[in-house]
Amino acid sequence: MATASNAKDLRTELAELAAKASSAHELMSAIVRLLQERMLKYNWVGFYMLENSPGQAPVLVLGPFEGAMTPHTRIPLHQGICGAAASTGQTVVVDDVSKDDRYLACSLETKSEIVVPIFVREKVVGELDIDSHFPAAFRQEDRELVEYCAGLVGQRLARTSAGK
Numbered sequence: 001m002a003t004a005s006n007a008k009d010l011r012t013e014l015a016e017l018a019a020k021a022s023s024a025h026e027l028m029s030a031i032v033r034l035l036q037e038r039m040l041k042y043n044w045v046g047f048y049m050l051e052n053s054p055g056q057a058p059v060l061v062l063g064p065f066e067g068a069m070t071p072h073t074r075i076p077l078h079q080g081i082c083g084a085a086a087s088t089g090q091t092v093v094v095d096d097v098s099k100d101d102r103y104l105a106c107s108l109e110t111k112s113e114i115v116v117p118i119f120v121r122e123k124v125v126g127e128l129d130i131d132s133h134f135p136a137a138f139r140q141e142d143r144e145l146v147e148y149c150a151g152l153v154g155q156r157l158a159r160t161s162a163g164k
């Protein structure tokens with residue numbers, strides 16, 4: 001779990017990463033590396049971005065990640081904890097994935113999960129997904145940290161889509 005001082009230091013580093021990243025993709029890659037390296041219970045850290053193709057149902061597509069390769073590279077919005085977070089626009093925290101029928105297994109070791117949506121101009125454009133090998137790994141301070149990361153990516157994407 002994030003400790004207050006740890007989370008504060010990380011926020012400073014994350015803000016620096018956001019300031020110097022030359023693209024949203026570069027920022028996302030740096031965030032997954034930093035979180036997985038520094039937060040010992042964050043065992044799989046990855047982004048899913050919403051793909052909207054004309055005439056097709058929207059789907060979440062795996063973006064930059066750290067951890068083992070997942071079989072879930074494309075997740076429809078009606079599936080998984082990932083689909084739930086993206087379709088409701090709400091952060092989802094699951095303390096025990098074995099008790100959640102929505103859960104799509106990625107690793108047998110995963111015990112808990114958090115998924116935080118990313119917004120650009122109030123629309124969900126993707127999400128940050130973190131799995132832990134520990135039950136109930138994501139407390140309030142973790143939620144705030146992960147939401148902070150998702151916010152940085154949303155801001156970066158908003159700048160990109162505004163042509164900056």
Ligand code: SME
Pocket residue numbers: 044046070072075079080081082083102103104105106113129131
């Ligand atoms: N567990 C997720 C699927 C993605 S993997 O965790 C990387 C879900 O239930 O949507």
